[in-house]
Amino acid sequence: MATSLNIQRQNGNVPKSLPGEDHITGFVVYLPAADIPAAFKTDHVQPLSTIDAAEAAGIKEDAASWGVRVLHYQLSELYRINPAVSLYVAIFEKPQGESQTFAELKTVQNFAAGRIRQIGVWCGDRTLSGDDLTALQGVADALAGEEAELSVVYAPKVGTLNTMPVNLAGENKSRVSVVIGQAGSGKGAELYDDKTNTGKASVSGLGVVMGLLSSAKVHQCIAWIKEFPTGVSLPAFGDGTLLRDVDKALLETLDTARYLFFITHTGQAGSYMNDSHTMDSAISDYAAIESVRTMDKAVRGIRTYVKPELGGNVYVDASTGQLASYTVAHLETVANQALEAMERAGELSGYKVEIDPEQDVASTSLVEFVIKNVAVPVMRHIRIKIGFAKSV
Incomplete structure (x- = not known):
């Protein structure tokens, strides 16, 4: 046999890095106590900036818990879009009863020493309500008062698309956005159709949105077609309805209601975000996530330089x-x-x-x-x- 040299390239999963702190992100899920991986039962928040690190912490693709498998999918999508993300992952026990304060977001931001700029909250088995949006905005406002500003992207359950509430957006909700889109094929669709998803909880495309947001500069809109394709080949919504099966009038209604979802553009391959809405009033200076992120960066920077003068x-x-x-x-x-x-x-x-x-x-x-x-x-x-x- 002739001599030969065979070099095989390996993926070492070496974390990438980005300048500044605009890419620092949090990701929060609420699971039943029995489903929480052992590593998270006492240490609810952990820095996990690669999929290998997440899997080593018990977030596995083949986990027995459907919720953990969904989390693995979300993180995989996030890392796919932004391999250089600096990510804090948190798993908390799902609260008993109907009310939820989302106070755990403070725990995550405090763990990160106030450095998180945007945080995703997955509650795919929890029906969207105005009270939850108010609670999330309240937590975000409290953090801003503690000089730890961030934007919240919330992924609730989408029961039936055509009965989604369309009047939840309004004043003083500038720090909260709501994702109702998800993938209609591939792993996202498999998880939605999984026989263990008995309550038909929404899988959501939250990981995609957080990947886009963490990779965008603070002034950039994540719906920019040239810069931010989602990589979702078949867009759908959290109730399993495919985008192509939704009437245009309903899509316009959902957009006017200020939800975030995936859309397609004629003549352009792939899918994209419909916009970068917050749940604030449409005429607010802070109706878009990029406006909030830009002002937050300005405030943090001014504070850094001016505070020593006190x-x-x-x-x-x-x-x-x-x-x-x-x-x-x-x-x-x-x-x-x-x-x-x-x-x-x-x-x-x-x-x-x-x-x-x-x-x-x-x-x-x-x-x-x-x-x-x-x-x-x-x-x-x-x-x-x-x-x-x-x-x-």
Whole structure:
């Protein structure tokens, strides 16, 4: 036999890395106590940034528990789309009774030292309710008050598509989005049709959405066709209904209700997100996830630079009592630093920091900043006029 050299490439599953912290993500599921893998019974939150790490922690594709198999699928989809994600996975016992506070999200964010920027919450066997959205927004608001801002993407059970509530969106729900789409073929469909899924819980495409969100820059819409294909070949909804079988009028109603799901575009292969809605009012400045993420990044950055100034001295003009011009210039420069970096990165179109020198700091010890950010708009609609002409 002739001599030979055979080199076989192996996947070492070496975690990728991304700059900054915009990709840091959480993923939460609620399971019956008997289904929770042993590794999570005491340590409910664990950093798992590869599928190998997840499987080593007991989240296996062939687990006896249907819920664990669904979690494995969600994580596989998330890692597929964003191999460089920094992920915290949490499994908590499913609460008894109808009410749920979602207080466990604080536990996850605290474990991550406040670094999680977006968190997915899978409750595929729990019917969507306005009370749950209010509870999720309340937890997110509380975390924002503790300087640990994040966006929540919620995946509830979709009972019957045409009876989904269409009036849950409204003011003060800017930190919550709701996913009702899932895959209509492949592993997602197999799990939905699994004989152990007796209550027909929704599998959901939450892992896909979290993968897209964690890979997008803060100002980018995850419905951008050129940048964010889902990889879902046959879009469906959480009740098993295929996208192709849904009337256009119902799709428009679900979009207006501000749900997230997978859609197709004529002339484009694959599927994409319908939009990047939050459950806030459609006319709110924070009606889209990218608006919330951009502002959160600005707030975190400003805080990082301005907080060290607390407790320091400011100087006033002895003749007028107004803040000295050099003190105003210094504080404005400090607040500018984070925003300047965001503008260079293309995350803001512009910004302005202003401090009124006439503030009576000697009496109040308070310096008020006014900061205006100019967003990077998203082109959601295109109108093209075309026709014949005698000449051009």
